[in-house]
Amino acid sequence: MSKYDDVMKLALERGFFFQSSEIYADAPAGFWEYGPLGTSMKNKLIQLWRKELVKRDEMLEIDGSVIMPEDVFIASGHLKSFVDPLVECKKCKQVFRADKIISEKSGQIVPERLSEKEFDALISKYNVRCPNCKGELSKTKIFNMMFKVGIGAKDEKVAYLRPETCQSIFVDFPRVFRTMRCKLPIAIAQTGRVFRNEISPRQCLLRLREIIQAEIEVFFNPSKANEFEKFESVKKYKLRMWIDEKIVEISCEDAVSKGIISNKLIAYYLAILQQFYEKTGIKRENMRFRTLGEDEKAFYTKQGLDFEVLTSVGWIELVACNYRTDYDLSGHAKESKKDFSVIDDGEKIIPHVFELSMGIDRTLFCIMENSFEREKERDVLKVPFYLAPITCAVFPLVNREGMPEKAREIYEMLRKNFDSFYDDSGSIGRRYRRMDEVGCPFCITIDSQTMKDDTVTIRDRDSMKQVRVKINELNDWIKKMIG
Amino acid sequence: MSKYDDVMKLALERGFFFQSSEIYADAPAGFWEYGPLGTSMKNKLIQLWRKELVKRDEMLEIDGSVIMPEDVFIASGHLKSFVDPLVECKKCKQVFRADKIISEKSGQIVPERLSEKEFDALISKYNVRCPNCKGELSKTKIFNMMFKVGIGAKDEKVAYLRPETCQSIFVDFPRVFRTMRCKLPIAIAQTGRVFRNEISPRQCLLRLREIIQAEIEVFFNPSKANEFEKFESVKKYKLRMWIDEKIVEISCEDAVSKGIISNKLIAYYLAILQQFYEKTGIKRENMRFRTLGEDEKAFYTKQGLDFEVLTSVGWIELVACNYRTDYDLSGHAKESKKDFSVIDDGEKIIPHVFELSMGIDRTLFCIMENSFEREKERDVLKVPFYLAPITCAVFPLVNREGMPEKAREIYEMLRKNFDSFYDDSGSIGRRYRRMDEVGCPFCITIDSQTMKDDTVTIRDRDSMKQVRVKINELNDWIKKMIG
Numbered sequence: 005m006s007k008y009d010d011v012m013k014l015a016l017e018r019g020f021f022f023q024s025s026e027i028y029a030d031a032p033a034g035f036w037e038y039g040p041l042g043t044s045m046k047n048k049l050i051q052l053w054r055k056e057l058v059k060r061d062e063m064l065e066i067d068g069s070v071i072m073p074e075d076v077f078i079a080s081g082h083l084k085s086f087v088d089p090l091v092e093c094k095k096c097k098q099v100f101r102a103d104k105i106i107s108e109k110s111g112q113i114v115p116e117r118l119s120e121k122e123f124d125a126l127i128s129k130y131n132v133r134c135p136n137c138k139g140e141l142s143k144t145k146i147f148n149m150m151f152k153v154g155i156g157a158k159d160e161k162v163a164y165l166r167p168e169t170c171q172s173i174f175v176d177f178p179r180v181f182r183t184m185r186c187k188l189p190i191a192i193a194q195t196g197r198v199f200r201n202e203i204s205p206r207q208c209l210l211r212l213r214e215i216i217q218a219e220i221e222v223f224f225n226p227s228k229a230n231e232f233e234k235f236e237s238v239k240k241y242k243l244r245m246w247i248d249e250k251i252v253e254i255s256c257e258d259a260v261s262k263g264i265i266s267n268k269l270i271a272y273y274l275a276i277l278q279q280f281y282e283k284t285g286i287k288r289e290n291m292r293f294r295t296l297g298e299d300e301k302a303f304y305t306k307q308g309l310d311f312e313v314l315t316s317v318g319w320i321e322l323v324a325c326n327y328r329t330d331y332d333l334s335g336h337a338k339e340s341k342k343d344f345s346v347i348d349d350g351e352k353i354i355p356h357v358f359e360l361s362m363g364i365d366r367t368l369f370c371i372m373e374n375s376f377e378r379e380k381e382r383d384v385l386k387v388p389f390y391l392a393p394i395t396c397a398v399f400p401l402v403n404r405e406g407m408p409e410k411a412r413e414i415y416e417m418l419r420k421n422f423d424s425f426y427d428d429s430g431s432i433g434r435r436y437r438r439m440d441e442v443g444c445p446f447c448i449t450i451d452s453q454t455m456k457d458d459t460v461t462i463r464d465r466d467s468m469k470q471v472r473v474k475i476n477e478l479n480d481w482i483k484k485m486i487g
Numbered sequence: 488m489s490k491y492d493d494v495m496k497l498a499l500e501r502g503f504f505f506q507s508s509e510i511y512a513d514a515p516a517g518f519w520e521y522g523p524l525g526t527s528m529k530n531k532l533i534q535l536w537r538k539e540l541v542k543r544d545e546m547l548e549i550d551g552s553v554i555m556p557e558d559v560f561i562a563s564g565h566l567k568s569f570v571d572p573l574v575e576c577k578k579c580k581q582v583f584r585a586d587k588i589i590s591e592k593s594g595q596i597v598p599e600r601l602s603e604k605e606f607d608a609l610i611s612k613y614n615v616r617c618p619n620c621k622g623e624l625s626k627t628k629i630f631n632m633m634f635k636v637g638i639g640a641k642d643e644k645v646a647y648l649r650p651e652t653c654q655s656i657f658v659d660f661p662r663v664f665r666t667m668r669c670k671l672p673i674a675i676a677q678t679g680r681v682f683r684n685e686i687s688p689r690q691c692l693l694r695l696r697e698i699i700q701a702e703i704e705v706f707f708n709p710s711k712a713n714e715f716e717k718f719e720s721v722k723k724y725k726l727r728m729w730i731d732e733k734i735v736e737i738s739c740e741d742a743v744s745k746g747i748i749s750n751k752l753i754a755y756y757l758a759i760l761q762q763f764y765e766k767t768g769i770k771r772e773n774m775r776f777r778t779l780g781e782d783e784k785a786f787y788t789k790q791g792l793d794f795e796v797l798t799s800v801g802w803i804e805l806v807a808c809n810y811r812t813d814y815d816l817s818g819h820a821k822e823s824k825k826d827f828s829v830i831d832d833g834e835k836i837i838p839h840v841f842e843l844s845m846g847i848d849r850t851l852f853c854i855m856e857n858s859f860e861r862e863k864e865r866d867v868l869k870v871p872f873y874l875a876p877i878t879c880a881v882f883p884l885v886n887r888e889g890m891p892e893k894a895r896e897i898y899e900m901l902r903k904n905f906d907s908f909y910d911d912s913g914s915i916g917r918r919y920r921r922m923d924e925v926g927c928p929f930c931i932t933i934d935s936q937t938m939k940d941d942t943v944t945i946r947d948r949d950s951m952k953q954v955r956v957k958i959n960e961l962n963d964w965i966k967k968m969i970g
Contacts, residue, residue, distance in 0.1 A: 019666030024552040025559055025658050027823040032638045032646060037551040037655060039663055046550065059902070067529065068520040069507040069697050070553070070680055071634075076508055090640050099640045151554075151636045153648070155696065157573050157582045157686055161515045165636070165648075172520060175508050180522055183502030185912075197553055197680070203640055213638065214552050340510040419542070429668075 007316040011372045012208060014383070018442055020045070020372070020393075021209065034205025034213030036365070041442055044393035044423055046216070046368055049284070050195055052391065053218050053362070056280040061234075063191040063220060064184055068172025070197060071153060074162045076171055079339035080332060082150060085303040086167055088203060089116070089123050090147045095139025099203060102144045106132055115299055120144045149201045165199035169219045170359060174332040177223070181346060188348045188355055189224035189232070189269065195364070209365040210320060216364040222273060223355035225348045226329075229267035230260075238275035246294040246312075266307060270327065270358055277311060277323060277360055284367065285388045286374045290314040293325070304331050313370045322370060324361040330354040375443065382436075385443035386466055389486045394444040395422035396482060399435050401451040403428055411450040414460065414475060418448075421479055440465060446482060490799040494855045495691060497866070498525070501925055503855070503876075504692060517688025517696030519848070524925055527876035527906055529699070529851055532767070533678055535874065536701050536845070539763040544717075546674040546703060547667055551655025553680060554636060557645045559654055562822035563815060565633060568786040569650055571686060572599070572606050573630045578622025582686060585627045589615050598782055603627045632684045648682035652702045653842060657815040660706070664829060671831045671838055672707035672715070672752065678847070692848040693803060699847040705756060706838035708831045709812075712750035713743075721758035729777040729795075749790060753810065753841055760794060760806060760843050767850065768871045769857045773797040776808070787814050796853045805850050811840040858926065865919075868926035869949055872969045877927040878905040879965060882918050884934040886911055894933040897943065897958060901931075904962055923948060929965060 005013075015021045019039030025031035038046050058065055077083045089102040102123040103114040110130040118126075123144035126132070134141060155161040166172070173180075173192045180192060195218040205211050239257040245264060246252075254264065256271040265271045274293060281291060296308040304326070311323035333354050337344040345352050375387045389395070398415040400407035408428055415426045425444070427435050432449065439447050447463045453472075454460050460478065461470045473481050488496075498504045502522030508514035521529055541548055560566045572585040585606040586597040593613040601609075606627035609615070617624060638644040649655070656675045663675060678701040688694050722740040728747060729735075737747065739754040748754045757776060764774055779791040787809070794806035816837050820827040828835050858870045872878070881898040883890035891911055898909045908927070910918050915932065922930050930946045936955075937943050943961065944953045956964050 017666065019662055022659075022662055024554075024655070025556050027658055027661070027819060027825045028556055028558040029823075030644075031556045031558070032644045034638075035552040035554060037549065037659065039549055039659065040547040040667055043548050043550045062902075064523040065526050066520065066522055067526045069518040071507075071518060071682070071697055073508050073511055073514045075511040075514070092640075147640055151638075153634045153636060155515045155517075155634075155684060157575070157630055157684075161513075163515060172507070175510055176505075176520065176522065178510070179502055179505060183500065184523055199554070201638060201640075214554055336510065340512075342510045419545075 007373050007376060008207075010378065010383070011369065011376055014376070014385070014441060015042070015208075015372070020442075021368075024214075032213070034202055034211070036209055036212060041393040042368070045371075045387070045391055045443075046364065048391050048393075049364060049368055049371070050218060052283060053195070053280065053364075056283055057220060057276060057360075058193045060276065061191055063193045064180060064186075065193045065195075066173060066176060066180060067196065068166075068169070068176065068194060070165055070199070071155070071163050072166050072171060072175075074164065075339060076175060076336075077150065077164055079335040080171055080174075081303055081335065082164075082167060083148065085117070086150060087146045087148050089118070089120070089144050090203065091123075091127065091144050092142040093134035093137060093139040094142055096134060096137040098134065098136055100135065100141075101203065102127065105135055106130060108135070113299065117303075120146055147201075147203075151199050151201055167200050168198050168361065169194040169196050169217050170221050170332070170361065173219070173221045174336055174357075177333060178342065178344060181223075186346075188228075188346065189222060191220050191222040193218070193220045195219070207317060209369040210317070212365060218362045218364055220273075220360040220362075221328075222269070222358045222360075224269055224358070225351070225353055226356040228348075229269040229356075232268040232272060235268040235272045238272055238279075241275045241279070243271070243274055243278060244288070244292050246292045251292050266327070270325075273358060273360060274309070274311075274325060277325070281311070281313075281322075283388065284371050285386070285391065286313055286370055290374060292319070294319075302326065304328050306331075313374070315370055315373050320366060320370060322363055322367050324359075326359045326361065328357040328359055330356050332357060382440050384440040384465065387443040389445045392443040392445050393423065394425045394439065394442060395486070396446045396448055397425045397427060397435070397439045397444050399426075399432060399447065399449045400428050401432060401449055405452065406455055407450050407452075410454060414448065414450065414478070417475075418478065418482070422482060436463065446485070448478070490856050490859060491690075493859055493861065493866070494852065497859070497868070497924060498691070498855070503528070503925075504851075507697075515696070517685055517694070519692055519695060524876040525851070528854075528870070528874055528926075529847065531874050531876075532847060532851055532854070533701060535766060536678070536763065536847075539766055540703060540759060540843075541676045543759065544674055546676045547663060547669075548676045548678075549656065549659060549663060550679065551649075551652070551659065551677060553648055553682075554638070554646050555649050555654060555658075557647065558822060559658060559819075560633065560647055562818040563654055563657075564786055564818065565647075565650060566631065568600070569633060570629045570631050572601065572603065572627050573686065574606075574610065574627050575625040576617035576620060576622040577625055579617060579620040581617065581619055583618065583624075584686065585610065588618055589613060591618070596782065600786075603629055630684075630686075634682050634684055650683050651681050651844065652677040652679050652700050653704050653815070653844065656702070656704045657819055657840075660816060661825065661827060664706075669829075671829065672705060672711075674703055674705040676701070676703045678702070690800060692852040693800070695848060701845045701847050703756075703843040703845075704811075705752070705841045705843075707752055707841070708834070708836055709839040711831075712752040712839075715751040715755060718751040718755045721755055721762075724758045724762070726754075726757055726761060727771070727775050729775045734775050749810070753808075756841060756843060757792070757794075757808060760808070764794070764796075764805075766871065767854050768869070768874065769796055769853055773857060775802070777802075785809065787811050789814075796857070798853055798856050803849060803853060805846055805853060807842075807844040809842045809844065811842055813837040813839050815840060865923050867923040867948065870926040872928045875926040875928050876906065877908045877922065877925060878969070879929045879931055880908045880910060880918070880922045880927050882909075882915060882930065882932045883911050884915060884932055888935065889938055890933050890935075893937060897931065897933065897961070900958075901961065901965070905965060919946065929968070931961070 020042035024035035107114040150164040242253040259265040307327040309325040310321040312319040400411035503525035507518035590597040633647040725736040742748040784791040790810040792808040793804040795802040883894035
């Protein structure tokens, strides 16, 4: 079994995540949800994002609506450009992306953003037919990937489910900047759900139609992107960059001076992003930043890098790092006729934007794959202690001699501070295995010695070694270990 | 100005919350969003819900998809019954709820759930016309309040934005119960966004189209609703019940023995809910539970109580407490042909459900209204310390003599543990006022004595009294005060 399958099996059997509305046979693909263990781990991951990025950098966090009016997406360009060119097989009715199947047939690179007629001409030129049944293809249709909703009793207002959280950050920028008395540079963050009508959702959390994002938009004066004090704190830190088909470790200062990264501000945010990922337990050797080619970038991006992680199904993009320039703020200023300029050292400017757009679901999957290990006698999820869905498990060694009562007492004490689990069923070995596979770092056993001297054993998940700790020191001991 | 207006003004001026997409003149009503201070306070409120309800009661928490397929809402009854009967004025084109305007004209109580023809007959009988322009009314149309979305390249799958979070709890129940090795009774909780195409959204956070809910579904064996050990811990606790047009304080045990509340399990959950609200800073005298009449209950409810809070615009429902019986689980079992039964002490049953369905946005608004006070020289938001959006503010008394550097150092120390804010602009009095109105409990000033003996002043928000505390004891002092 591949690691992908191992993680899927674990996720389903222990309820980390599973398909939404799975009891209904024809529920649409691309929707997954988190059971109790997945929810706990996902919430801890978002807390880590808050601690290591939002709070570390003194960002502001907002929480905006999922439904946004059409005007927003006219201004942002999504109505026109967030599209896939699709063709349908007239015989088997399957739907394909025109650029993909033309490219497969012709061996040529086909840009995503041609007109319907241009795609039709290429289909005809290369005599492209259905890859499945060789049937004839329909005319190309440019398909918008946003979900549309009608608001009001007669659906009179057209709106869309946001395809990225950042649009509310842009739209709210004037009020947030003013009411929080901001100065440039300032970053605004948001986490929440976004929606994309993907044609081929697949690979569980890796390609979804409903996605949890955590986005950071950094607003700055482009003429000062190299006057950036915080850069000092990361200048020696080494980024893992994909250059000439291999990974190169290069310090932030070298990357900027050699022009690999265009300025200090961007280098700083890439550095704190990679540092965040080092804290998720994803192995450093499985990380890279890859600069995107012209044909890969989103329509709003001037320069783009993907932060990618190596998994059993290849390199997966976890964070899109986009230099969006003043594209979004200027777009909304024009469409709304509102003023989006700010004063920076006496100069009136429209700020530029650099973004870190993170996929939380994908990140969670990659953390699980990177930390899953199959050992001789057990499966174990070696996630960092602070991301484990359950922090402590409490077991009475046997269900007599006052041990269950004592164990309950300890469990009640611990669960005030930590995600805790009580288990008194099955052999102690089996109870350990159940906790190992969900990554619980501390299994606490109450045995006959406990009844004499008020100490318990704590078994370390990774080394499987046991130590004895006094009950009244347990809370502090665990707090210290979590760090 | 009413308190409602005071809170609105504060919310807009300090960016707690404001209309979504406000820069666009024709953005639809009923969508609001949280700026940085609102997001901080809202997240703390959800943390309090987790601590005082979910964790206290050892509930499981899940996080499901917002988009759910049509099958779910056939089974739940929402497709048929989550409807409003609407009429439109043929002249001025305004839309009204048929039951409301017939009732206003006739003085009679009109049930919500008549057929279109029955409404038309009543309109004709009472000669009801447009309340605004006296125009003639259209035929009644039964309007479903769910937002519809099409999934796939040809919108081939019909789905809806969930109108309540609990449907994923019901649909996921078999897997969660099995994978978490549950026993009855067990509660499953979820917080997230839900969507309702309200015809008349109004009063900012009080009637929205996009709502943040926090729902708890308690699954239990109905024959054991009075064998419920946890009840012991609340039996003397007094609920505030609306009985015979007045509020009566009655202990849980009296409420059950007198048949005011139907069993111990329900009484327990109402008690811990009211205890939660006491911790939000909403005044006890402004709370009540009100039993719903037949004509007020949701279609899935056998018995319903609303937890309501008194505001400047009247009593507002914050939590719907519904005894949903086995309505939902049986509905999904029938529609999906899956087994939803569980074994409870050897007996095979479909569990019954009691729910606490909380509106987070409304709750936040009520907390702000209940804690806002206009004093002679200041506005102050007396929220509990643990809900304050900013916990500590750090001020250098003057911007010289090393005070700003020292203040920065203290700010850097505090912001690792608390939501902190640094302010060095304007008079100290003005800085205090700015923090008072957003509820910051601790303003810490660095003055000339600090430079001599490493102590600072902490000013208490409510009493405005100052104490001197040593810098190296600050963290612990604040932690202790928050409790």
